[in-house]
Amino acid sequence: MAYPVVRQRNLAWLQAGRLISALLVMIAVTAPAVAQSDTRVAVSDVSGAIGVATTRQLTLAMGRAQAEHAEALIIRLDTPGGLVSSTRELIKQIVASPVPIVVYVAPSGARAASAGTFLVYASHVAAMAPGTNLGAATPIEIGGVPGVPQPRRDEPNKDDKKDDKSTSGTQSQSAAERKATNDVVALLRSLAQLRGRSPEFAEKAVRDAATLTAEEAHKQAVIEIVAASMDDLLAQLDGRRVTIGGAEKSLATKGAQIVTIEPDLRTQLLSVISNPNVAFLLLMIGFYGIILEFWNPGSFVPGVIGGISLILALTGLSALPVNYGSLGLLVLGIALMIGEAFTPGIGVLGIGGLAAFVAGAYFLIEGAGADIDIAVSLPLIVGMAATTALLIFGVIAAAMNARRRVPVTGAEQIIGSIGQVIAWQDATGQIRVLGEVWNARAARPMQTGDIVRVVGRDGLTLIVDS
DSSP: OHHHHHHHHHHHHHHHHHHHHHHHHHHHHHHHHHHTOOOEEEEEEEESOBSHHHHHHHHHHHHHHHHTTOSEEEEEEEBSOBBHHHHHHHHHHHHHOSSOEEEEEOSTTOEEETHHHHHHHHSSEEEEOTTOEEEOOOOGGGSOSTTSOOOOTTSOOHHHHHOTGGGHHHHHHHHHHHHHHHHHHHHHHHHHHHHTOOHHHHHHHHHSOOEEEHHHHHHTTSOSEEOSSHHHHHHHHTTOEEEETTEEEEOOOTTOEEEEOOOOHHHHHHHHHTSHHHHHHHHHHHHHHHHHHHHSTTOOHHHHHHHHHHHHHHHHHHTSOBOHHHHHHHHHHHHHHHHHHHSOSSSHHHHHHHHHHHHHHHTSBOSTTBSSOOOOOHHHHHHHHHHHHIIIIIIIHHHHHHHHSOOOSSGGGGTTOEEEEEEEETTEEEEEETTEEEEEEOSSOOOTTOEEEEEEEETTEEEEEO
């Protein structure tokens, strides 16, 4: 009777062994697949105004993503806008990219305003984190002078009814603004049609500066994904189909390795010096250094620092929408203040130079060519104007006064001094002046004890007069 019990036990152990073996086989099959997974997703962070440095950063990121055969390039974006020229260049590169571009507005609190909205529309896949927003894509130069109320396009100007001839310039400007607006609207609508996104909001974002939150953008088909984190984004991207070079591609991003692409040193330096305030400071340091080097030749240090700073400033300004008339006004202001120091008068040159300096600095970076307010900080302008005036009117003027001052030491001090004759014969003799005995001559005879005044010097002989 014990045999059936033993047989049942053996069968139980046999089944357990088979189950363990099956589990080991599954682990052996799946483990190498996980370990050998080499799918990569590149990530590049863009924060701040979009400019030449951003274009370089993303160009290098796209090239590296392609070289490493990345599944996609995620641009983590937080920007208030930027230069129109840089934005258009980035749009062309994103549309032509052989690597799928995902623009992800993140983290929470970030925004994709103005130029950022264009990059979102140009991307193959658009995503936003909760608590972010996009829109307000009206370039500043289209909206008129900031802070000045503008007449509505659908309402005629009251002055137009009074005199059509006197308002021909206003009408021409309105036509130019409408032309520029329609051009920007057409660009954004074409991107919306290319990517299958909402063209209605594209037009509102430009004409009415409309904005949307992440959830609203998702509901209105402006973006495809709302993701709270990078892992969430990768999970939602997995299996999504995008069009690359006219062919569809299915993304495989779940569990992919994230490769962060940092901007190189050159890009970081370009980003720093293309800041309007930094470029303006470097420009002023360059001017100061060169002026001091010319004033005191041979010291080399001011000239070297000034030359390097001036070249860096010009490099930074070349990446900004510079008003060259204002740059000339800035230089003229410095020249006028220097002229006041060398030819002191009633202060006309100095006051005019200071006014020209402030005006040139204020309008140095013009709004045209940018969709955000790119300008030199007003407190910085005031501070640099005061520093420049102090440097020129104080240091240089003091140096000029010192040069004009009568010497108080050396042989030149004797001229104009009072002495006493101690010996004299005919037209020559000896006098005591400033505690020293000098040979002297005069146009007429002198007597011992006469008080004389030194009027000149010929070598070691003083010329005196009574």
